[in-house]
Amino acid sequence: MDRFAHYEWPFFEPRHAALARRAESFASASLGFAHGEDADAICRRLVQDFGCAGFLHHCVSESPDVRSIALLREVFAYHAGLADFAFAMAGLSTVPIALAGSAALKKKYLARTAAGEAIAAFALSEPQAGSDAKALATTARRDGSGWILDGTKTWISNGGIADFFVVFARAEEGISAFVVEAGEVDASERIEIVAPHPMATIKLSGARGELLGEAGQGFQLAMRNLDIFRPTVAAASLGFSRRAMDEAVRHATERKLFGRALAEFQMSQAKIADMATAIDAGSLLAYRAAWVKDQGKGRNTREAAMAKMFATESAQKIVDDAVQLCGGLGVMRGHPVERLYREVRALRIYEGATEVQKLVIARDVLKGAPA
Ligand SMILES: Cc1cc2nc3c(=O)[nH]c(=O)nc-3n(C[C@H](O)[C@H](O)[C@H](O)COP(=O)(O)OP(=O)(O)OC[C@H]3O[C@@H](n4cnc5c(N)ncnc54)[C@H](O)[C@@H]3O)c2cc1C
Structure with a gap:
């Protein structure tokens, strides 16, 4: 499956596919070190490298392009959880300054953050x-x-x-x-x-x-920020999901048992079909939420909550199925799906746990219900 096919969907413009491919070539060449032990040192270097490569520029815009931030998170998450983390934190913490800061605050923080000189x-x-x-x-x-x-x-x-x-x-x-x-x-x-x-x-x-x-006005600012970043959490979980599916499919086609490849068994195929479908559904929700925000026609709170809830919950299941398909290897420390199993869990909790997203969605639905 072409991991970039969805960037041809109508939610995107040609510049988005180009950005995703540039991020992919950066990530495949430069993120090997991001699986080491010293998370502090890795994150410091990631921020510098992202700054030099120009990616942090997307985190300091006064009108952030949510699709760009989301697709960068998806690509970085596919390669390394810490890379997604370092990029996302630069955005989550700096966009509020870009949105609401005085000229003096913007001057003091935005250029330094974009250059990777400040965390x-x-x-x-x-x-x-x-x-x-x-x-x-x-x-x-x-x-x-x-x-x-x-x-x-x-x-x-x-x-x-x-x-x-x-x-x-x-x-x-x-x-x-x-x-x-x-x-x-x-x-x-x-x-x-x-x-x-x-x-x-x-x-x-x-x-x-x-x-x-x-x-x-701080709470309103925090909520505006979440409207921007919740679709990107969904996108990060899609990066984890796509990586889990790729690892599982590779393993299932190579592994032989009972005289056949694991992928030839229908129970394996059912898992793979569920993974692929949930990834497409999550992508539609995530990039719809980002696209709605980018249209600038009002809030995307409901779409963002749906995307975050669905994509993070699906990612948990997809990664768990990938571990199952990989057998013992799936729980061996350092194996890609073992890493994903640990990485994916927190996404259902931060920036509003799944239960909170359900309240947000239901409140919005009930607002329109007849009295
Ligand atoms: C990896 C990670 C990174 C984080 N980074 C940051 C950060 O950079 N900055 C920051 O400010 N915070 C950060 N957080 C905090 C995060 O936003 C909170 O953990 C989250 O909001 C949940 O709050 P809590 O942990 O206090 O759980 P609680 O609020 O105590 O909730 C516990 C559980 O109750 C359930 N629940 C919640 N509301 C309801 C409800 N209405 N009905 C039924 N069940 C409900 C949910 O399942 C929830 O997980 C991070 C958390 C994690 C795990």
Whole structure:
């Protein structure tokens, strides 16, 4: 199956297929190192390499092209989970500055991020505020022309290696966004997860921050950001899914048992058919959500939630079936499908767990229901 065939779909323009092919040739030549042990060092190098190659430019645009960010995530995820992670975090954390930042904030952060010279992080979640993000307790108060922040943020990707954080805190006017330099926070409490990524709990104790956008408008900014990034989480899970299917198909055609190739058994074929169908359905949902956003005709919240929910849930099943087809090899540490099995799990949790996406979709459907 041509892994690039879907870029000919009507959601795309010729520039998208060209970008995907450029990313593919970069990724196949340059991402071998991204499967090493030291996730911090790998991510630092990935950000520099992406900056030099020009890919981070897509993360600092004031009108981000969601299809481009999504397809880059799909291509990078196919090759290495950490590559997708490093690219996605640059976008998730910098797009809010591009969307709402003052001219001074944009000047200070966007060019450095695009060049791969600064690592960004996005700090919304707290120990008592995950799915219920509005329950956040970090506070912000005015201090002269600046702001002082106090509180604890957790599950912060890039915590420990980030140069700056976009932090959401409660001000007198309501939830507001701030940019906080790494030197202002304590990111020494690191968190280890099933597929190693740089991550930390960060403590703000009298931390100085610069207001991002208007005071009281931070939650709306976070939600606008999610409308952009949820379709790209779906796209990343498609990258993992396509890789899992390719590995499984290769194994099933090569492996002989009971005198035949594994792929000749109908139970194997049923798994392969389900994988291919779920990948196409997920791609249609993901790139529809991205396309709707790129049309600039209003919000894509429902489409983004559907895409994220369906593609991440399907990816879990596809990767699990790939492990099953590979037998013992599928759980051998370092095998591509074993890596995917660990990588794919968190996608059903972050940026809104599946249950949260269901609430978003149902709320939107019920809004249109007769009273
Ligand atoms: C790998 C990873 C990276 C992350 N990176 C970041 C980051 O960079 N910045 C950041 O701010 N946060 C980040 N997070 C945090 C992430 O956004 C939260 O983990 C997520 O919002 C869920 O919050 P929680 O873990 O507190 O779970 P909880 O909110 O306690 O939810 C637990 C579970 O309850 C279920 N649930 C939730 N709501 C409902 C409901 N209404 N009805 C029924 N069931 C429900 C879901 O299954 C959910 O998984 C990251 C998390 C992970 C795992």
